[in-house]
Amino acid sequence: MEPLKIVGNREIRVDGMAKVTGKAIYPQDIFLENALYGYTVRSTKVHAKIEVDIKKAEEIEGVVKILTHKDVTGMNAHGVLFKDQEVFCSQKVRRIGDPIAFVIAKSQKVAKEASKMVEIKYTELPAVFDPVEAMKEDAPIIHDTTNIRYYYKCRKGNVEEAFKKCDVIVEREYKTSMVEHAFLQTESGVSYVDKEGVINVCAATQYPHFDQLEVAEGLGVNKEQVRIINPAVGGAFGGREDITLQIHLALGAYLLKKPIRMTYSREESFYAHAKRHPIVMKYKTGADKNGKLIAMEATLIGDTGAYASWAINVMRKAGVHATGPYEIQNVAIDSYSVYTNNPYCGAMRGFGATQVPVASEQQMDIIAEKLGISPIEIRLRNCFKVGSKTATGQLLNESVPLKKCIEEVQNKLF
């Protein structure tokens, strides 16, 4: 193979110059002439039927328009997999922070003041916050039917028989927490209709073309009538995959034919985008006396909160990665994503594969200790190599330098 010229080099990043000089443009750095300001009215209740009255708020001087579900010109729904989130809640709210209305005013101050005058009558419904509780038949239903949004099942070998042959079996339950991306740039954007009639939305996103589709659906226009401009993005980590302010901004500009801008406060940002799924993980792992893993059983229950977002893919990825990077002949994994009235969960760096090692890697150490072998040794005895098959039966036919990674740590840490 010819030597490479610039692949492999420590090239200085091409976007670096703009960023060190402060010239990089993030959405909040865009000022349009005569832009109106948007502010989102959000639910303060976890689960409730709602009635919305915007009359008083509309009368406030400087308020230009207040959007509710009645103003949505297209589909009042969005979502990366299931369209289970409403642009504006119509009948009920399912979590604190659900968007109910969007105040468009001549200034940020007026928009914010007027938002307090939007009257929302809540009729509270029973709520559920524990995903294990939410799986039960008598639990409050958050969407249409069951709260179990997704179930992934993996079966390999015969777990029951295999456990009988184990010299050591470790059974434990683990729980991870709901956490936040905490990217430094809060959600912000501007929207306007250009002279060709195209609705422009300028906001930081991970996936401009999908936003384009969802905005078009929300407005009921062709995809070509929507243009997403994605300027500098101030971090994402999975937190900019779902729609937040894009449809609100687009709808406002589309209806009013005026530019609109807005920026979420940090507090609002915490509620506006998805969180990392907390997962309850029940593990049973068995090995022979040499430390060779023989069987593993895991039940994973992921709390996706009020909406699905990427729950299916997250809990699938959690399930597929539940064994850790080890050869195990007998595996049974059941992975669920469950609706609750918590903040909704979706993509975050690692996407299910970050949660399961909290369990699987501690299981490895517990087994090693019981057998009197080192954490390094048990991993070396079981780790994937070229030719290994995963729990899903997938052949790892090349580029599996895991043993090398473990040995590097062994040499440098111990």
Added chain:
Amino acid sequence: MKKRGKGIGATFYGTGYGNGFPDVSKAVVEIDKDGKVSIYSCATEVGQGAKTIMMQIAGEVLGLGVNDINFISEDTSLTQDSGTAAASRQTYNTGNAIKLAAESMKNKLLNLAKDYLKLNATLGLEMEDHKIYLKMEPEKCVYFNQLVEKENIKVSESFTAQSTQMDEETGQGSPYWPYTFNCYGVEVEVDTETGIVEVIKGVCAQDVGRAINPELVEGQIDGGFAMGLGYAIMEDLNCVNGKIHNNKFSKYLIPTALDMIDLQKIIVEDPESTAPFGAKGIGEPVMTAVTPAILNAVYDAIGVRFYEIPITPDKVLKAINDSLREGE
């Protein structure tokens, strides 16, 4: 008392949307009458370094530097869909699409150069710094702009990753590709009087297939480590009955410069044949091994195992006291 312990975590991560869902990236390479090269592909720069990586891949093929190419990636009206900047898929997926498009452009230019220079074949032609020349006779040379006649030269390519849908009853199938591997180890110091866990050493051995840009890989490892550290010992939304009580930075604590340590970062290369120049995605894998390594190290230090995260000082202290009581 301060007690020290060491722990490791080994993990793997499968790239892409997965489970047979079409995972497609598209790229267009264009050369205008001035010989300027532009690449259109909607791979979002979220800070991970996508723009630089894509330009290194294209530059390698076309004999150009990263700043010689105009990269357009921010506008749906100018670019085709290259999927989301997630699932650690941009380097692998869009990197492959850009490499294919650049190779296709190179092929086209070499043929044009062959005709322009009246050669028998493209063999022995070299491409460098916006020009094409014959290695055995460097005076036989033509610049990109001389090859562009009336219209800009444009090529378009697309790349689709391979994965299969898993069986519904058994979960058997090939849901992701490629997989990235790692092992991270840490040493911690636990203050048994305050419950504070301090990470004092970190060794990160990260498979990357091939590092397109080691500086950026290291930056990802540092950042992923910090996020894993926060996940293990600090970050707590305090979400009770659906309400987030810690929804600002004075309450939701993420690592600061003082919480982080210098890491020993070991880039392990084992090129993947289906990846652009062998490079696998690493944006997410850099986080997955950190938290379990810390939990295992804390156990090694104080003999208490934690089954729930984050292990904030109050929880560590309580667990230490509970274990003492049990011992009595």
Added chain:
Amino acid sequence: MFRINFTINNKGYTVDVDEALRLVDLLRDKFQLTGTKEGCAEGECGACTVIMDGRTVQSCLVMAFQADGSNITTIEGLEREDGLHPIQRAFLDAGAVQCGFCTPGMVLSSKALLDKNSNPSREEIREGLSGNLCRCTGYNKIVDAVALASKYLKEEESDGASENSRK
């Protein structure tokens, strides 16, 4: 309304400001100095850091009228006619930038630190940057950048000194 006189990036200004206006809004909205970022509005993240009379302040916590009589440096004031400030150069060279949203604040905190302590240890650098949050880099390459900037600044000083001695 308050009438204030102050200097931004070596230029004097007189402006009337509302008493509720924060310095960050004055810089961003009135002067379009958008290199100053806002990340939390409570002085926790440091993205809005500017240098005021030689000390770093969180411009989200300073009222505009409090800037009366002061001398303010923002990221836009760092660049020189002949190019980047050595600290900016060092941030690029050390790979200290990812999403870039914390970068202006980080660069200014680094400047305030290096103005006081031209040869800081890694621990002192971490201390000096502890008021600036970054979610991308894990800080290590930023620490590298400040150490590198310290070197660049010293080289510049010794180059300047030798040039002067030649004169």
